[in-house]
Amino acid sequence: MQIKNLCLALAGFVTLAGAVLAQDKPLVLDPAVRTGKLPNGFTYYIRHNEEPKNRVVFYLANKIGSILETDDQQGLAHFMEHMSFNGTTHFPKNELVDYLQKAGVRFGADINAYTSFDETVYQLPLPTDKPEVLQNGIQIMRDWAHEATLEPAEIDKERGVILEEKRLGKGAQERMRRQYWPALLNQSRYAVRIPIGTEEILKSFKPETIKSFYQDWYRPDLQALIVVGDIDVNQMEQTIKSKFSDLSNPKAEKVRTKYTIPLTGLNQFQAVTDPEMTSTVAQIIIKHKASTITTAADYRTAITNELFNQMLAERFSELARQADPPFLQGGAAVDGFMGGLDDFSASVAVKPNTLERGLKNVWREIERAKRFGFTATELDRAKQNYQSQMESALKEKSKTGSESYVKEYLAYFLKGEAAPGIDVEYQIVKDALPKISLADIAKVMQTYIRADNRDILIMAPEKDKATLPDEAAILGWLKTVEAEDLAPYKDEVNNQALLAKAPSAGKVIKQVKDDHLNITTLTLSNGVKVVLKPTDFKNDEIMFSSFAAGGTSLYSDADFQSAANAGIIPSFGAGNYNTTELSKYLSGKQIGVQPYIGERSQGISARSTNKDLETCLQLAYAFLTEPRKDESQFKSIIQRSKAALANRGNDPSNVFKDSVSAILGNYNVRRTGPTVAKLEQIDLDKAYRIYKERFADASGMTFTFVGSFDVETIKPLLEKYIALLPATHINEHAKDLGIRPPTGHIEKNIYKGTEPKATVQLLFTGDFTYTPKERKQLDALKETLEIRLLERLREDESGVYTPSAFASTAKLPNARYNFGIAFGCAPQNVDKLVASALDEVNKLKTDGPAQVNIDKYKAEDARTRETNLKTNNWWMAYLNNQLQDGEPLNQLDNYSANIQSIDPASLKLIAQKYLSGKNYIRLVLLPQSSSALPASTKQAN
Structure with missing residues (x-):
C-alpha cells in the first residue's frame, strides 16, 4: 500500500477510468511494477523510479524466520542472516562489507538486514552510475539467496557478536516479557521462537545445524527480489532471469507451514513485576483473527478501523489535559497483533497507587464510545484528516522515494497485502470515505470490544508487587464502570477566528x-x-x-x-x-x-x-x-x-x-x-x-x-x-554560561542494574579550530576510526555488537569539540575492549588511518552528499547552521577541496591535536553486583 499509516477502503463500487472495481475482487498489483516468477518459484518485482536519481534499492525478501526453527536451531534464522555478511561464494569472509564500503555504501546505515518470526529481509541501496557496482550488487543478491559459505571459523567468530546483540536487549522489559509471553501468545510456537534465540544454543550449536536450516529454507520458492530505482527495467529483468533461474529447491522439500496463534476463547490474567520497571502499566488485549487487505471490502473495513482509532485517540488526548489527569498515558486502538491476529488493546500507565483510577478512566471512555458512539462532527474531522493525507500523497507521487515502493512490494509478497498504486488508492478513498457512517464505526466496537479472548496484563515495579490487584479486583473495576450512568460525549467546537487581533501588513x-x-x-x-x-x-x-x-x-x-x-x-x-x-x-x-x-x-x-x-x-x-x-x-x-x-x-x-x-x-x-x-x-x-x-x-x-x-x-x-511581528530592536546576545566538560583525566564507574552488561563511553574534549576544513577532517577521523572499531572490536575480537565513534563541534559561545567512542559489552571485557579501542586511537596518532579506510570514507560521504543535496531537510539544516554561526552560505562550494585535503598525514595531525588524551573521560555503566569483575574495573563511583 502506498501510505503505510493509512488503511484504505472502498464501499460498494468505484469507477476508475471507465472500469468498475467490484467490492469482493482482489485488487490488481500496480501496473507500474514489473513482476514475474521463474520456473523455480523465485519471484521478482522491478520498478523504474528516479527518486533519488542514479540510485537503486535491492531487497531480498525471504519467507523464512525463527518460526521455522527446530528446537535445536533456536536463534539460527537470525544467525544465518549475520552469516550472509561473513562469507559468500563471490565475497569470502568480510569482503562483501569491505567492497560495499569502497563503493560508498555504509554498513548498518545502508546495507542491512533483519530477521523476525516469519521473514528475513536483506537490503542494499547502490549507485547506478557505475555499471560494475550495479552488476556486483546483483551478484551480492544472488549470493545472499543461496551462496553463503558458512565456514566454521566464521561461525565461531560470529557467536560472540550475536551474544552481545542479545546482551543489549536484556533488561526489565525483556525479563517481564519472558514471564507473560507464553500465555499472551496462547502457548503457541511464537512463544518459543524468539528470533534472537537461546544463549545455550548460540554458544554450542554445530555448524551442521545451521547448514541444515540454510539448505532447508533458503530456496527460490520462498524468495523474492525487489528492485526499485533509476534502472532499465527490461535489462534488469533479463539479468535477474539469467542470475536466479539456476537456483534450485531441495529434493526433499519441507512444507513451509503457516503458523498462527490459536484463539482459545479463554480470558487470561497476568501480573509481572521487575525492580527496574519505572511505572505501573495495565493492558487489556482482546484478540481477533486478522484479515489481509486484498479486496475493496477489506479496504473498507481497514479505513473504518482507522477512523475509529483517530476519534478515540482525540478523546483520550482531551482526558489527559485535565488539571488532575487520571493517568500518565492512556489510550486504545484496533491494531495488528502477530501470528495471524489483530487486537483491540487498551492501555494505561499510571502514577503510583492510582491504577484503579487510571484503568477505570480508560475503560469509561471506551464504554462511553461503545454505548453512545461518536458524533457526526468527530467523524467529519477524522475523514478530513484522512482525505488530506491521501491528497498529499497523490501530489507527491512523482517524488515518491524508492524505499516507499519497496515497502509496498514487501508487504505484497510477504503478507499478500494489496498494492494497487496511489492513483487507484486515491480514487477508492475519494469514493468510499463519504459513505462511511457512524453506524459503520459502531460496528467496529461491536466487533472488537468483546468479553472473550481477552488478556489482562499488569506490569509494575517490584516494590509495588504486594499492592497489585488480582484478576477479581480488575474485573470488578470494569463491571463498576459498565454499570455507571454515563453521559454522551459533547463535542465542543470553537468557530471564532484563530487570531484575537488580525495583523495588517508590513513590507x-x-x-x-x-x-x-x-x-x-x-x-x-x-x-x-x-x-x-x-x-x-x-x-x-x-x-x-x-x-x-x-x-x-x-x-x-x-x-x-x-x-x-x-x-x-x-x-x-x-x-x-x-x-x-x-x-x-x-x-x-x-x-x-x-x-x-x-x-x-x-x-x-x-x-x-x-x-x-x-x-x-x-x-x-x-x-x-x-x-x-x-x-x-x-x-x-x-x-x-x-x-x-x-x-x-x-x-x-x-x-x-x-x-x-x-x-x-x-x-x-x-x-x-x-x-x-x-x-x-x-x-x-x-x-x-x-x-x-x-x-x-x-x-x-x-x-x-x-x-x-x-x-x-x-x-x-x-x-x-512575519513583517508584523513585534520589534523592539534590543539587539540581544546569548550569554556564555561557562559550562565546559571537566579538564584532565577522569574515570568513573556508575553501578546500576542487575543484568551482566556494561555500557562504555570514552570522550575527548577541548578547544577546536572551527573551520570547514577542520570540521571535515574531524568527521573523517571519526568515520575511519569507526571502521577500525567495527573490524577489531566486533569482527576480530567478537566483543561488541555495534561499536560507534561520534564527533560534534560548536562555534558558539567558544569553538569546542567532543569526540567519543561508545559500545556495550560484557562487564568482564570492559578493560580489554577499552584497551583495544584506545590502541586504535594511538595508531591514528602514530600512523594515521589506512588509505583504504580514507577511501571508504570519501566514497560514503560523496554518495550521501549527492542525495542530501536534493532534500529540503538537508538545505534547511545547512542554511540554519550557517546563519546561526555567521558563516558564509557558499561554504558548501569548498566541499571538493576539503575532501581532497584528507589523507593519512592530515588525519594523523588531527588525531594528535584532538585525541591527545589531555582531556579524557572514561565512563562505564556496570551492574550493581560486580564482585566477579577484575579489580581494575571495580572503581568506586
Missing part, C-alpha cells in the same frame, strides 16, 4: 538574490531577515524555521527551571483557541508548528503544504504574539511529569544518561538530571513571562524557508504575518 524593504545558490534574502520592515530557497525536491512541501539569539542563557540559575520549561506555553493553544479546540480547527490541514526556547536561541519550526501555508503562518504568528496561559493544563503536565519521575531511577540507562550529562557539564544545575524538586521550581506565571519576553523582539530574528514555493507569490504572506 519588504530590501531584496537580494544569490543566483548561484538560488537564494533570495529579504529584509522586512520590522527588521526580520528572511532567507528563501525554492526547490523542486517535493511537489508540495514547504518548511520554515526561525531563530534569534538569547534563549535560557539570559536567565539566572534561580529562574532556569521556569525558563527551560517555558516551551510548554504553546501546548496551551494560541489566539482564541485552547489546545483541544486548536486540534479540531486544524483538522484536514497539513500543518506542523512548534516554537522552541533553547539555551542560546529561541525560534519556531514549521512544515506545511502550499494550500495550508497561510494558516500555518497565521498559527506561527498566533504562537509568537498571542500565547495562552492555562493553569489547568499546567497542573496536568506537572503532575504527570512528577509521577513519571517517581521510579525513573530504577532504569539503569536513565541513571547512566543523567550521570554522563552531569559529569560532562561539571555538575552545573543546567546539566544534571530531572528531579521532582526541579519541577516544583517551575512557576507558570514566570514561564509565561519568559516566553513572551523571548518572542517580544523579532528584529533580531532570521526566518528560513525551503520548499516548493514561488518567491513573488510568498512575499505577500510574509509581509502579512
